[in-house]
Amino acid sequence: xxxxxxxxxxxxxxxxxxxxxxxxxxxxxxxxxxxxxxxxxxxxxxxxxxxxxxxxxxxxxxxxxxxxxxxxxxxxxxxxxxxxxxxxxxxxxxxxxxxxxxxxxxxxxxxxxxxxxxxxxxxxxxxxxxxxxxxxxxxxxxxxxxxxxxxxxxxxxxxxxxxxxxxxxxxxxxxxxxxxxxxxxxxxxxxxxxxxxxxxxxxxxxxxxxxxxxxxxxxxxxxxxxxxxxxxxxxxxxxxxxxxxxxxxxxxxxxxxxxxxxxxxxxxxxxxxxxxxxxxxxxxxxxxxxxxxxxxxxxxxxxxxxxxxxxxxxxxxxxxxxxxxxxxxxxxxxxxxxxxxxxxxxxxxxxxxxxxxxxxxxxxxxxxxxxxxxxxxxxxxxxxxxxxxxx
Amino acid sequence: xxxxxxxxxxxxxxxxxxxxxxxxxxxxxxxxxxxxxxxxxxxxxxxxxxxxxxxxxxxxxxxxxxxxxxxxxxxxxxxxxxxxxxxxxxxxxxxxxxxxxxxxxxxxxxxxxxxxxxxxxxxxxxxxxxxxxxxxxxxxxxxxxxxxxxxxxxxxxxxxxxxxxxxxxxxxxxxxxxxxxxxxxxxxxxxxxxxxxxxxxxxxxxxxxxxxxxxxxxxxxxxxxxxxxxxxxxxxxxxxxxxxxxxxxxxxxxxxxxxxxxxxxxxxxxxxxxxxxxxxxxxxxxxxxxxxxxxxxxxxxxxxxxxxxxxxxxxxxxxxxxxxxxxxxxxxxxxxxxxxxxxxxxxxxxxxxxxxxxxxxxxxxxxxxxxxxxxxxxxxxxxxxxxxxxxxxxxxxxxxxxxxxxxxxxxxxxxxxxxxxxxxxxxxxxxxxxxxxxxxxxxxxxxxxxxxxxxxxxxxxxxxxxxxxxxxxxxxxxxxxxxxxxxxxxxx
Numbered sequence: 080x081x082x083x084x085x086x087x088x089x090x091x092x093x094x095x096x097x098x099x100x101x102x103x104x105x106x107x108x109x110x111x112x113x114x115x116x117x118x119x120x121x122x123x124x125x126x127x128x129x130x131x132x133x134x135x136x137x138x139x140x141x142x143x144x145x146x147x148x149x150x151x152x153x154x155x156x157x158x159x160x161x162x163x164x165x166x167x168x169x170x171x172x173x174x175x176x177x178x179x180x181x182x183x184x185x186x187x188x189x190x191x192x193x194x195x196x197x198x199x200x201x202x203x204x205x206x207x208x209x210x211x212x213x214x215x216x217x218x219x220x221x222x223x224x225x226x227x228x229x230x231x232x233x234x235x236x237x238x239x240x241x242x243x244x245x246x247x248x249x250x251x252x253x254x255x256x257x258x259x260x261x262x263x264x265x266x267x268x269x270x271x272x273x274x275x276x277x278x279x280x281x282x283x284x285x286x287x288x289x290x291x292x293x294x295x296x297x298x299x300x301x302x303x304x305x306x307x308x309x310x311x312x313x314x315x316x317x318x319x320x321x322x323x324x325x326x327x328x329x330x331x332x333x334x335x336x337x338x339x340x341x342x343x344x345x346x347x348x349x350x351x352x353x354x355x356x357x358x359x360x361x362x363x364x365x366x367x368x369x370x371x372x373x374x375x376x377x378x379x380x381x382x383x384x385x386x387x388x389x390x391x392x393x394x395x396x397x398x399x400x401x402x403x404x405x406x407x408x409x410x411x412x413x414x415x416x417x418x419x420x421x422x423x424x425x426x427x428x429x430x431x432x433x434x435x436x437x438x439x440x441x442x443x444x445x446x447x448x449x450x451x452x453x454x455x456x457x458x459x460x461x462x463x464x465x466x467x468x469x470x
Numbered sequence: 471x472x473x474x475x476x477x478x479x480x481x482x483x484x485x486x487x488x489x490x491x492x493x494x495x496x497x498x499x500x501x502x503x504x505x506x507x508x509x510x511x512x513x514x515x516x517x518x519x520x521x522x523x524x525x526x527x528x529x530x531x532x533x534x535x536x537x538x539x540x541x542x543x544x545x546x547x548x549x550x551x552x553x554x555x556x557x558x559x560x561x562x563x564x565x566x567x568x569x570x571x572x573x574x575x576x577x578x579x580x581x582x583x584x585x586x587x588x589x590x591x592x593x594x595x596x597x598x599x600x601x602x603x604x605x606x607x608x609x610x611x612x613x614x615x616x617x618x619x620x621x622x623x624x625x626x627x628x629x630x631x632x633x634x635x636x637x638x639x640x641x642x643x644x645x646x647x648x649x650x651x652x653x654x655x656x657x658x659x660x661x662x663x664x665x666x667x668x669x670x671x672x673x674x675x676x677x678x679x680x681x682x683x684x685x686x687x688x689x690x691x692x693x694x695x696x697x698x699x700x701x702x703x704x705x706x707x708x709x710x711x712x713x714x715x716x717x718x719x720x721x722x723x724x725x726x727x728x729x730x731x732x733x734x735x736x737x738x739x740x741x742x743x744x745x746x747x748x749x750x751x752x753x754x755x756x757x758x759x760x761x762x763x764x765x766x767x768x769x770x771x772x773x774x775x776x777x778x779x780x781x782x783x784x785x786x787x788x789x790x791x792x793x794x795x796x797x798x799x800x801x802x803x804x805x806x807x808x809x810x811x812x813x814x815x816x817x818x819x820x821x822x823x824x825x826x827x828x829x830x831x832x833x834x835x836x837x838x839x840x841x842x843x844x845x846x847x848x849x850x851x852x853x854x855x856x857x858x859x860x861x862x863x864x865x866x867x868x869x870x871x872x873x874x875x876x877x878x879x880x881x882x883x884x885x886x887x888x889x890x891x892x893x894x895x896x897x898x899x900x901x902x903x904x905x906x907x908x909x910x911x912x913x914x915x916x917x918x919x920x921x922x923x924x925x926x927x928x929x930x931x932x933x934x935x936x937x938x939x940x941x942x943x944x945x946x947x948x949x950x951x952x953x954x955x956x957x958x959x960x961x962x
Binding site: 248251254281282284285426434439445446462466 | 595701702705759762
C-alpha cells in the first residue's frame with residue numbers, strides 16, 4: 080500500500096553523495112551526439128530517503144533525477160555547463176529533512192528536487208526556501224507545502240483537494256444522479272469525502288456520505304446503505320483492502336452502478352480483496368509510468384540503464400529536474416531569484432501528463448491525477464483528465 | 471421619427487469636440503496616446519488619458535450621441551459590473567487591443583481607468599500583438615472576474631495553428647486588473663458564464679482540425695470548463711450540443727442564458743436551449759434527470775427556413791446569437807418567442823437579418839432529431855433588415871450582429887448600418903424606431919457596430935472601429951422596461 084503522509088520516521092546518517100550525471104550517461108542515450116560539449120558545471124540538489132522503509136522509493140527518485148541529468152548533459156548541458164547532482168539522504172522525518180536541506184544549501188546548489196516523505200519535505204522546503212533556493216518537491220503530498228506559501232517551492236504532486244476535483248470531474252462523465260461517498264473514518268478519508276461531497280452537492284446531485292469504522296468496518300451495512308439510497312455512483316475514500324471488500328460486497332447485493340476508489344486503493348491489496356468484483360472499478364490516482372503510454376519510451380530508457388522498471392518517484396524526479404533546468408535556461412542565469420521567476424512560466428515544457436504550469440499559490444495548475452480502471456485484473460489508464468494541447 | 475443629420479445634444483457635442491481637440495489629433499489615430507494616470511476624484515480614482523472621436527458625420531433618428539471613448543482599440547463586446555464598495559458600475563471592453571476598463575461614476579462619460587494590452591496577453595509562440603477578439607464578453611459580477619475569450623486566429627494564429635482558450639482576469643480592483651491564468655480550451659470564439667459563473671461554456675470557431683476536435687465536426691461545439699476554482703480550471707473532454715445542424719456537429723457561435731436560466735446555444739444549424747441546473751424532463755432521453763453544466767438537459771429550439779434567396783449553405787442557417795423572450799407578447803405565449811441574429815456578411819441588400827421565431831412544436835426534442843432528409847424547422851414569425859430603411863447605408867458590411875432587449879425594443883448592431891432600435895411589440899411586424907450610424911468623414915472614424923447594450927437608461931455601443939459610443943434612445947420605450955437586461959450570462 081502506498082500511503083502518503085503515513086511514513087514512519089527513520090534515523091539516518093548524513094550521507095552526501097555527489098553524482099555526475101555525465102559519468103552515468105555514457106551509454107544511456109545517443110540523442111546528444113553532435114551537441115556542444117558542456118564547459119563547467121552547475122549542481123542541483125536531490126533530496127530523498129535513502130535508508131529505512133522508504134529507501135527503495137528514495138533510490139527510484141534519485142535514479143530518475145540521474146537519468147534526467149544524463150540526458151540533459153548528452154544534449155549539451157544547461158547554459159553550456161554540465162549538470163551535476165548532489166544527493167542528500169533526507170530521510171522521512173522532519174529533523175532529517177531539515178538537516179539534509181541545510182547541507183544542500185551549504186553546497187550552493189542551483190536548485191533542489193525530491194522530497195517524497197511529507198514531513199521531511201515540508202521542513203526541508205522551509206530550510207531551502209530560507210535563502211530563496213528553488214525547490215521542486217516531488218512525490219510528497221503538497222497540501223502543507225502549498226499552505227506554507229514558500230515563494231521558491233513548487234510541488235509536483237496534486238493536493239487532496241485536487242484529487243477530489245478529479246473524482247468529481249470523472250463522475251461528471253458518467254452523469255450520475257445519486258452519489259454515495261463512503262470512507263473509513265480516518266482523517267485523510269474524512270477530508271477527501273468532505274471535499275467530494277461538497278462539490279457534488281453544488282452541482283445539484285443527491286449525495287449520501289457515510290463512514291465505516293476504521294477497524295473492522297461493517298461493509299455489508301455500507302453496501303445496504305448504497306442500495307437503499309439507490310446510488311448509481313460510489314466513491315470510496317478509505318484504505319485499499321476494505322475498499323476491495325466493499326466493491327465485492329456491493330456487487331453481491333446487486334449494485335450495478337459505478338464504483339471508484341481514491342488513490343489509497345492504488346494497491347494490490349485492493350485487487351486481491353475485491354477479486355473479480357474489481358473489474359471495471361475506477362481509481363483516482365497520481366500518474367505513474369505504468370499507466371501512461373506517453374512514458375513508455377522513457378521507461379524503456381530507464382530500464383536499459385538501471386535494469387528495472389521505474390516507479391512514479393523516478394518519473395516525477397525526472398520531470399522535476401528537467402523543469403528546473405528549463406527554468407535556468409529561460410533565466411539565462413543561475414541566480415536563484417531568476418530561476419524562481421521562470422518556474423511559473425516555463426515555455427513549451429511538458430511532463431508525461433501534459434503541460435507543467437503552476438498556479439499563483441504554486442500548486443499545480445493542472446494536476447497529475449489520472450483515472451485508472453481495473454481491466455483484466457490490473458490497473459489501466461482510463462483518462463488523464465487533461466485537455467491541454469500537450470495531452 | 472425625429473431625424474437628425476448630425477448627432478443631437480449640442481452640449482455633449484461641444485464637450486466631445488473639446489476633448490477631441492485637446493487630444494492633439496490623437497482622435498484619428500489607431501491607438502490612443504500614451505496613457506498616464508492622473509487623479510480625478512470625479513471618477514473615484516486615477517484615470518488614464520483617452521481619445522474621444524466626435525461623430526460629426528453621424529446620421530441619427532431618435533438617438534442622441536453623448537460621448538465616445540477609445541481605450542485600447544475598437545471592440546467586439548462590452549460588459550458591466552456593479553461594485554457596492556464604490557456605489558457605481560464599471561464598464562469592460564475587449565477587442566483587438568486587449569482589455570479596457572472604464573469607471574461609470576459618470577455614466578454618460580466613461581473614464582478610462584485601466585487596461586491590459588494585447589502585448590501583455592501574448593503567449594510564447596505568438597507572432598502579433600492582436601487579441602481576437604472576445605465577442606459576447608462574459609463576466610462574473612460576484613467574484614469580480616472578466617473572461618477574455620481567445621480565438622485561435624488571434625496573435626498571428628490561424629484556425630489550424632492558433633491557440634484558443636480563455637484569460638481569466640481578476641478585476642476586484644478595477645484600477646488594477648490582473649490576469650490569473652490563461653487556460654487553454656479547444657474552443658474559443660465566445661464564452662458564457664453558466665450556473666452563476668461556476669462553469670464556462672466556450673464555443674466556436676469553425677473546426678480547427680487541431681487536437682481536441684473530431685474531424686467529422688464542421689465546427690466547434692460547446693466546451694465546458696469548471697471554474698469553481700479559477701486557479702485550477704478544468705475543461706471536460708466531452709463536448710455539448712453535438713449534432714446541432716440536422717444531425718451534424720457544427721459551429722456554436724454564442725451562448726445566451728435567459729431569465730429562466732435556460733442556456734441557448736446559437737450557431738450553424740439553429741438555436742437550442744438547455745437546462746443546466748435542477749431536475750427536468752429530458753425529451754431526448756425520455757426521462758427526468760438532473761441537469762448540470764456538463765450534462766445539460768435539452769429544452770427546445772431549432773432553426774428557421776432560409777429567408778435569403780441569395781444565401782449560402784452556411785449563412786442560411788448561421789444563427790449568430792439569440793434571445794429568448796420569457797414573457798408573453800401579443801398573442802404569443804409566455805416564453806414562446808426567440809429573437810435571432812442570422813449573420814451573413816455580404817452586400818447590404820442581402821445581408822444577414824434579425825429574425826423572430828416561435829418555439830412551439832420544439833419542446834419534445836424535435837430539434838435534436840432533425841436530419842437532412844427530415845428536417846425540423848421552427849416557425850418563422852418575421853424577419854427584418856435595415857436595407858432600404860431610414861438612415862441606412864447602401865454599401866459596406868451590413869449584417870445583423872449582437873443585440874440586447876429592453877421591454878419590446880431591440881437595440882441591435884449592424885456593422886456599417888450602425889445601431890438600430892427595433893420595436894417588436896407586434897412580433898409579426900418589427901418596426902425601426904431609432905438609428906445611429908457613423909459614416910467616415912474628415913476626422914471621423916467611421917463606425918462598424920458590433921454589439922449594443924441597454925444599460926441604466928443609456929445605450930453603449932461596442933464598435934470595431936470607434937471604440938465605445940454612448941447614446942441615448944429618445945424614442946418611446948415600448949413594453950415593460952426590463953429591470954435587468956439579459957444577454958450572455960443572465961447572472962447580473
